[in-house]
Amino acid sequence: MASIxxxxxxxxxxxxxxxxxxxxNRYKIGHQEKTEMDHQHHKATAAATFWKSRDFNPVSGSFxxxxxxxxxxKQRQAIENMHASNSVDRLPSSxxxxxxxxRNILSSTQVSADPQLQNSTLRSSMERSQQERAAAMxxxxxxxxxxxxxxxxxxxxxxxxxxxxxxxTKTFVGRNAASKAELRGPARKSLWDxxxxxxxx
Numbered sequence: 001m002a003s004i005x006x007x008x009x010x011x012x013x014x015x016x017x018x019x020x021x022x023x024x025n026r027y028k029i030g031h032q033e034k035t036e037m038d039h040q041h042h043k044a045t046a047a048a049t050f051w052k053s054r055d056f057n058p059v060s061g062s063f064x065x066x067x068x069x070x071x072x073x074k075q076r077q078a079i080e081n082m083h084a085s086n087s088v089d090r091l092p093s094s095x096x097x098x099x100x101x102x103r104n105i106l107s108s109t110q111v112s113a114d115p116q117l118q119n120s121t122l123r124s125s126m127e128r129s130q131q132e133r134a135a136a137m138x139x140x141x142x143x144x145x146x147x148x149x150x151x152x153x154x155x156x157x158x159x160x161x162x163x164x165x166x167x168x169t170k171t172f173v174g175r176n177a178a179s180k181a182e183l184r185g186p187a188r189k190s191l192w193d194x195x196x197x198x199x200x201x
Contacts, residue, residue, distance in 0.1 A: 020027050027034045056063055063069040088096060095101065164171045170178035189197070 019029070051064070054064070055068070063072060088101065165178035168178060170176065172178055172180060
């Protein structure tokens, strides 16, 4: 873009010796030369104002300045070459540092050499051991609960001599009787079985 030419300073109308005649609206000296300089100055100022507000042509879809159009295409090409290269970095830390991002779940091979992978592997083994320990404690608690009530006591409590199944309204006796729930409590051991258990233990 061409620079705006400097305008020649002249004495204004309010000066003691004005350079322009207010009657004829002409310069007293060098009117043609000064008028041409003013015209070039106004033209350059209008062009600078135009380029500031009208940088892009919406009809052709391109910049008015060919240098800026070429620079735009170069920038777009650089962005396309780097497209999705930082997609993983933009993910949350909980996903970016997860084990699924560090290891291929299909082949179980390590994808990244990040030292955090060792911590994630150790964390997985610790979580697995905690789950196994919790399952064992739950099974032990269930066995202790069932051992508090013997099979004989459950038979007396749930004799099914009367009543009906609240789900299908069928009685527990007679034809087409509803099935009875299995007793979960342990059977009472005989004295001989208790003696064998004490010897084996």
